[in-house]
Amino acid sequence: MGQKLVGILLNAAMHRGVPRLKTGQESLELYEEAAAAYGMVPCFLQLSDINLESGYSVAYVKGSQGYQLMAVPTPSVIHNRAIYSQNSTGTDRLLEQGLLVFNTCNRYGKDQIHRLLAQNGALRGFLPDSAAGLSGLKTMMRRYPDLILKPCRGSVGKGVMRLSRRGERRWIWSYLPSGTRRWMHRAVNPEALPRALRARLSAMPYLVQERIPLAELNDRPFDLRVTVQRGWGGDWQITGMFAKLAAPGGFVSNIARGGEAYSSSSVLEQLFGGETAASIRMSVEALSVMIARQLERSLPGLADIGLDIGVTRDGRLYFIECNGRDQRYGFQKAGLGNLWKDSYRKPMGYARFLLDDPSRYIRY
Template identity: 45%
Template sequence: MFPETIGIMFDSRMYRGIPAGRTGQESLANYEQAAACYGLTPCFLRLEDIDLDHKTCLAYVKKEGRYVRERMPLPSVIHNRSLQLRGAEQRQITRLLLQGIQIYNVRNRYRKDYVHEMLRHDPFLKDHLPQAVKATPETLIYMMEHYKDLIIKPCNGSVGHGIMRLFQQNRHWKLTCETRASRKGWATFRLNRGQLPTAILRRIFHHAYLIEERIPLIRYEGRPIDLRVSVQRGEDGLWSVTGMFAKAAPAHTFVTNIAQGGKVMTVAEALGLTAPSMELFQLESRIGMVALRIARTLAASLPHLADLGLDLGITRSGQVFFIECNGRDQRYGFLKAGMKDHWLLTYNKPIAYGRLLLDQNSLIPRQPQTYDRGLY
């Protein structure tokens, strides 16, 4: 007899490391601890190991201190922590949903231009969005005429790769981008007068990019910082802010991503505050209000969202701006910032939401789920 289980779906690379406990930034112990709080046993599975015809799967379950791979009944509720980008994977996910399997965060990567467009239609959020357009040679010219500092980023990029900065300094345009020629991985090039940056044109002709005005972010020791805000559904099914921390860009670049060497710290530390204050409380409240509105707005159009990591920026005047939405928040930034309780909570709340879905399944007949396949 199998205990009541909740599925945690990894991609193959993560899955292969389970027996040796080599799962990168994913903490299996945190999943175990969170599941135990709600009377559940987590099983770790891959999409390709699901046999939908027989409603079974091959999954790892912890037994007597080690992870054992065995065939077991397919969990009726699954928290997705993998990326399914190929057409065959999307079709299999659709089959699972149509069979009534509850998968939350069913898709965890959405194109940046689509996300920006969805948020732009919310009147409240319009003032919290930087000006942004899909990159074409024409829109590039337009943005260079109207703004002196631009960020150009791939619509499908992650962890800061492929991002470029185009800015005007001393009446000359300069381009900062990743390059293998530089020891630090980044370099800045001066453009000839009247010349469009060929590196940008080459990329936007072959891939989808978004051009944004660069927000004048507050700084920590001269380096721009933004905030990662974890917004999740919990045991009541409602969105709430789990926590937030700050990320400062390395000295040699403008990108704050942790994977690019960004420094992680608490919001208080980033603002130079030695102790909690009314100023900090009010700022975090405003940030939380914007983050919750973003999550609810996205959830209204994107089904089965439950776990988001939002990047938000703050200007010196205190304005809050949306930067990016992460559907597979890596969470470990909380641990790096010394916020262990928040780190644990980022695992606990999604499992609590899974417990809610399991309880709902036991009370009402299952209804097939659907999802929009057009937003990758």
């Protein structure tokens, strides 16, 4: 294979960090290694440096002196790792010019994802009961004794709250104050919810869900992060999974909120035994591919996602949420270095697949 350019689209802040190798959780080294395996050279772009009229872009490309900005022919295939909402038109303009951008949008509302999955009768049994906003909260409080409240547009667990019943007229509101990792717990009257809680629900759209009784290891609830990606050949593949354990005393498993990453095999085997653990893993993989195939029908260019799947004490599976820009570093933190590398190889394999056969790009 002759060497070709593949674009990696970054947000401006991360793009500025490329020459200093300061790109947060994104590994430039693994992009280089993965792209080279498919005969490609990665170039790191930001949207404002792509000139559609000239067909050239200014991008960071690695040379003998490190990463340098240079003018290059705009890559015909681009993996989007920048955060754009569905209202953004930037990547749409690239598509209109014939460029193949995958993971075109990677910010979807949790309520939207829930609605799309609920359209598939085979998936409904894996979805927690859900409602929206303050009115939805009051309805759900009548149905369930334990609720999770999630910002529809939030990420890494930011803004997630919990309401749990402790008596006929007493509930506990649990939330994480901004800038801290220490949970606050406040008793509330269900007939007169605190102004602060009502203000949060009014300030932004919230999804209210029944709290799933997740299995726990050492009194720490956990879920499974499953990386599902298109690779060479274009089909959805399971790259791997790891377990995310909530911080001691917490209920949110996000690593950015104090959660920890562990091998999924190790955690499941400790709780369920080897044979049942293997069966659960196979079921999680099958469910994750089914979810990806359902979502691709409505989300153009979808190719690289991270799914959070909950497992109850009796082994039942639930879909928790979809991450449009999967933070793959959990594999590294779980000691799964090969899977961490694979999470970079798969998208680069898909990029090479599209370079060789652009007609296989799925637009919907």
